[in-house]
Amino acid sequence: MTDRLNILLVGSGGREHALALRIASSPLTANLTVAPGNAGIGEIAECVAIAADDVPGLVDYAARNAIDFVIVGPEVALVAGLADRLAEKNIRAFGPNAAAALLEGSKSFMKDIVAKYGIPTAAYARFRDRDAAKAYVIEHGMPIVIKADGLAAGKGVTIATTPAEAEAAIDEALIGGRFGAAGSEIVIEEFMTGEEASYFALVDGETVVPLGAAQDHKAVGDGDTGPNTGGMGAYSPAPVVTRELERQILNDILRPLASAMVAEGRPYRGVIFAGLMIVPGPAGPKPRLIEINVRFGDPECQVLMARLESDPVALMLATAEGRLADLPPARWSDQAALTVVLCAEGYPGTPVTGTEIKGVAKAAAVEGVTVFHAGTKRSADGKLLACGGRVLNIVATGSDVAQAKTRAYRAVDLIDWPGGFCRRDIGWRAIEREAVS
Ligand code: AMP
Ligand code: GLY
Numbered sequence: 001m002t003d004r005l006n007i008l009l010v011g012s013g014g015r016e017h018a019l020a021l022r023i024a025s026s027p028l029t030a031n032l033t034v035a036p037g038n039a040g041i042g043e044i045a046e047c048v049a050i051a052a053d054d055v056p057g058l059v060d061y062a063a064r065n066a067i068d069f070v071i072v073g074p075e076v077a078l079v080a081g082l083a084d085r086l087a088e089k090n091i092r093a094f095g096p097n098a099a100a101a102l103l104e105g106s107k108s109f110m111k112d113i114v115a116k117y118g119i120p121t122a123a124y125a126r127f128r129d130r131d132a133a134k135a136y137v138i139e140h141g142m143p144i145v146i147k148a149d150g151l152a153a154g155k156g157v158t159i160a161t162t163p164a165e166a167e168a169a170i171d172e173a174l175i176g177g178r179f180g181a182a183g184s185e186i187v188i189e190e191f192m193t194g195e196e197a198s199y200f201a202l203v204d205g206e207t208v209v210p211l212g213a214a215q216d217h218k219a220v221g222d223g224d225t226g227p228n229t230g231g232m233g234a235y236s237p238a239p240v241v242t243r244e245l246e247r248q249i250l251n252d253i254l255r256p257l258a259s260a261m262v263a264e265g266r267p268y269r270g271v272i273f274a275g276l277m278i279v280p281g282p283a284g285p286k287p288r289l290i291e292i293n294v295r296f297g298d299p300e301c302q303v304l305m306a307r308l309e310s311d312p313v314a315l316m317l318a319t320a321e322g323r324l325a326d327l328p329p330a331r332w333s334d335q336a337a338l339t340v341v342l343c344a345e346g347y348p349g350t351p352v353t354g355t356e357i358k359g360v361a362k363a364a365a366v367e368g369v370t371v372f373h374a375g376t377k378r379s380a381d382g383k384l385l386a387c388g389g390r391v392l393n394i395v396a397t398g399s400d401v402a403q404a405k406t407r408a409y410r411a412v413d414l415i416d417w418p419g420g421f422c423r424r425d426i427g428w429r430a431i432e433r434e435a436v437s
Contacts, residue, residue, distance in 0.1 A: 005028055005030055005069045006031045006067050007029055007071060008034075008035060008062050009035070009045070010034075010073055010082075011073025012052060012374075013038075013074075014299055014373065014393035015302065017040045017372035018301055018393075019301065019305065020041050020044055022305055022308075023313055026313035028311065032044075032045040033047070035051075035058060035061065036048065038374065038375065039377050040373025052076065053074075055077050055081065059085045059089065062086060063089050068092065069091070069316075070086055070095075071093075071095075072093060073298075074295060075151065075293065078097075078101040079105035082095065093320060094316040094320050095270045095295065100261055101294045103261075103292040104294040106149055110292050111187055117256050117259075117263075119252065121288055122191070122288065124188065124189035126149075126186070130170055130171065133186060134167055134170060140190070143159055144166055145160070146160060146186055147189065148173050148178075148182050150181060150182025150183070150185075154228070159191065170188075194278045194279040195429070196290070197213055197238050197287075198276065198300055200273055201250070201254050201274075202270075203271070204323075205267045205268070205322060206259055207258070211271070212304065213237055214236035216233065217425075219232070220347070229347065231390075232340075232423045233339055233422075234299045234303050234339050236306075236307060236337055237307075237336065239401070239433040239437070240278055240429065241278070245278065248287055249287045252287070253276075269322065270319060273292070273296060274292055275291040298374075299339045299393055306339075306395050307333045307397070308331075308333075309331040309333055310332075315327070333397070336397065336403070337397045338401055340393070340408045340409065341423075342393070342420045342421070343421055344391050346389075347389035352386075355417065356383050356385060356419075357385070357392065357416070357419075358384070359416040366411040366414065369395065373393075374388060374393060375391045396411065404427070405426065405431065408426070
């Protein structure tokens with residue numbers, strides 16, 4: 001039996017609140033601290049005011065406070081080498097080292113590996129030179145996708161439908177410096193059509209343990225309209241990912257990718273979040289890789305945690321220690337889970353902050369519902385205030401996505417927050433599929 005662990009969880013969103021709830025109740029946990037956390041996390045764990053991207057601050061805190069295991073929510077610190085710095089101090093981490101985190105940190109790196117090992121993805125080319133980039137766009141035609149190479153907080157991708165839009169995106173990145181160093185190189189790639197889905201797996205070296213599929217809703221408005229956000233809601237499982245597609249995702253994408261990273265001398269340890277396009281074809285739908293993230297999705301993590309019956313700490317520790325192959329398969333509920341994200345007015349532009357939220361306890365009392373905090377804080381007199389764009393997540397389970405949706409919106413309607421809004425149609429694709437099957 002492993003000794004109980006002092007755990008430091010890094011991050012401050014709904015993803016981290018969902019992880020914190022499971023970590024705090026794990027038999028493997030002695031004590032949980034979260035950096036920096038939020039008002040909801042503060043109700044179940046100690047929060048310390050260290051930013052999620054402050055690598056030296058996080059390492060220093062872990063070393064001084066006898067932390068045994070650091071679980072990293074967001075990608076920025078991983079790309080900057082948090083796991084490497086912790087390893088130098090013999091502290092275990094859930095999350096890849098910098099060499100492997102480049103799968104998310106550099107789209108050029110990711111595309112080159114994927115192309116070299118024959119993993120299905122969009123055709124692409126890399127550019128630093130604006131004229132060469134423009135010539136490629138003209139040669140290939142519209143629509144076309146232009147991506148800043150590095151981390152750009154979800155804003156680095158342009159889907160251009162006219163040559164003028166494509167040229168503007170190229171100039172903004174390569175000449176205007178819109179993304180700083182992250183945009184000094186760009187990837188231009190083929191536009192893929194189909195339905196998007198996300199797939200999650202734990203990976204240590206060659207071992208790939210499937211966690212399952214989810215879908216999120218990126219657009220801010222009902223009917224998937226309006227500008228993109230970090231995610232307005234999600235559900236799992238995603239009925240678009242059939243057993244056959246899951247087999248292909250594992251055999252044609254994730255297992256070859258894990259082996260490729262080992263062959264390249266960059267073995268991956270952590271969760272892989274594959275963004276996929278499910279592309280229709282004469283021989284049935286096929287998965288093609290859009291992007292790799294080196295972390296759980298937010299809000300996808302919230303719905304995965306709602307369905308995971310095994311102890312996530314045991315799974316994450318085995319990943320960090322390279323013992324995944326020895327674990328029994330993870331156990332999953334056969335229930336569906338769905339989450340609705342409540343946002344502050346103004347999001348995804350500048351959100352209005354400081355508005356008061358009431359009714360959380362009433363919402364959380366609805367059958368099957370858990371409420372997670374994302375951008376919240378407490379005022380000096382104990383009021384719950386919005387302090388970010390995505391503010392609360394209402395997570396519900398049910399016998400299918402439709403029932404989970406009904407329960408989630410019943411809870412949403414008990415939240416008293418005039419300064420907030422949400423989409424009313426989370427889950428519509430899955431529910432349409434459930435209705436015909
Ligand atoms: P990424 O940051 O690479 O995931 O891109 C953000 C979003 O842009 C994705 O979730 C897709 O909706 C879209 N996207 C990215 N690459 C492509 C592509 N090659 N074809 C179609 N849509 C894409
Ligand atoms: N919900 C998408 C992401 O976490 O990147």
